[in-house]
Amino acid sequence: MRTDQQPIRITLVAPDGKMGRAITAAAEESDAFSIEPDHGDVLVDFSAPEALQATLDRALAAGVPVLIGTTGLDDHADKRLADAAKTVAILRAANTSLGVAVLSDLVERAAGALSPDWDIEIVEMHHRMKADAPSGTALALGDAAARGRGTPIDAERGRDGTGLKRAEGAIGFASLRGGTVAGDHDVVFAGPDERLILSHRAENRMIFARGALAAARFLHGKPAGLYSMRDVISSE
Structure with missing residues (x-):
């Protein structure tokens, strides 16, 4: 008050x-x-x-x-x-959740702490009516990861087809749509023989x-x- x-x-x-x-x-x-x-x-x-x-x-x-x-x-x-x-x-704010704000901070810190050979992938899911993809939150998380690395973001979106090879240093985005999901976001740091996954789930x-x-x-x-x-x- x-x-x-x-x-x-x-x-x-x-x-x-x-x-x-x-x-x-x-x-x-x-x-x-x-x-x-x-x-x-x-x-x-x-x-x-x-x-x-x-x-x-x-x-x-x-x-x-x-x-x-x-x-x-x-x-x-x-x-x-x-x-x-x-x-x-x-x-x-692409997302006004206080939890997502903390997640963004953690993503930036993790990207800065891990070596460049850790690949970063961002997976998001929203309800079937959402009009934009990737979500604004996913893109903001990608920006946070790029800031942590100290490099411009190199985004790979919506991979499709054959003969694809992941670009070194790229940040990948995958978008899922369905049901009434309020918002799920996972930031996957995939390193040699281990993965770190930072997640947020919006329930309402x-x-x-x-x-x-x-x-x-x-x-x-x-x-x-x-x-x-x-x-x-x-x-x-």
């Missing part, structure tokens, strides 16, 4: 979407947050890639921080976010909603800049 006892007002870009409804439900469980249609303290967007610019324009016009939880953003998104972050606080969409509220609490009152879920878990 904030020291002034006033709840943080959350404005949802897509209140009727799956995440919008989950965040509303999570906020109703706490007197530290309220959902406001407009004029919130923090803007939260889990809508669609094509809505990004309108969301950033809205945040800039209101002078409020914004959480971008949308995945599948195009190649121009990084510049748009960086430009907007010069004026307001922005947190971009509410973990993302609670993480989004933690991110909104972190963003409230923050100066302009670009933030991540690592900043959130570091402040908890």
Whole structure:
């Protein structure tokens, strides 16, 4: 709870979407947050890639921080976010689970500790309706592994066919779709005669909603800049 006892007002870009409804439900469980249609303290967007610019324009016009939880953003998104972050606080998260934020940190540390002859493969599974693949979370985990290695990411996606040979230093991605799976992620470090597997299982969409509220609490009152879920878990 904030020291002034006033709840943080959350404005949802897509209140009727799956995440919008989950965040509303999570906020109703706490007197530290309220959902406001407009004029919130923090803007939260889990809508669609094509809505990004309108969301950033809205945040800039209101002078409020914004959480971008949308995945599948195009190649121009990084510049748009960086430009907007010069004026307001922005947190971009492919996954707002606090557990996934910790997993990302562990992946980076493991990739840095293990020698280059350990191959890295990322396997993710989601519900049958998910539109993008690999998942934004899988790609973020790949970025974490590349940071740990200190090298640019060399991604191998959706292998198919014959005569395939894994490129040295590549990070592989495999995507599974089916049922109502909220989100499974495995990062496999395959070395000579041994494997290390770091995993996360999302059992309910509410973990993302609670993480989004933690991110909104972190963003409230923050100066302009670009933030991540690592900043959130570091402040908890």
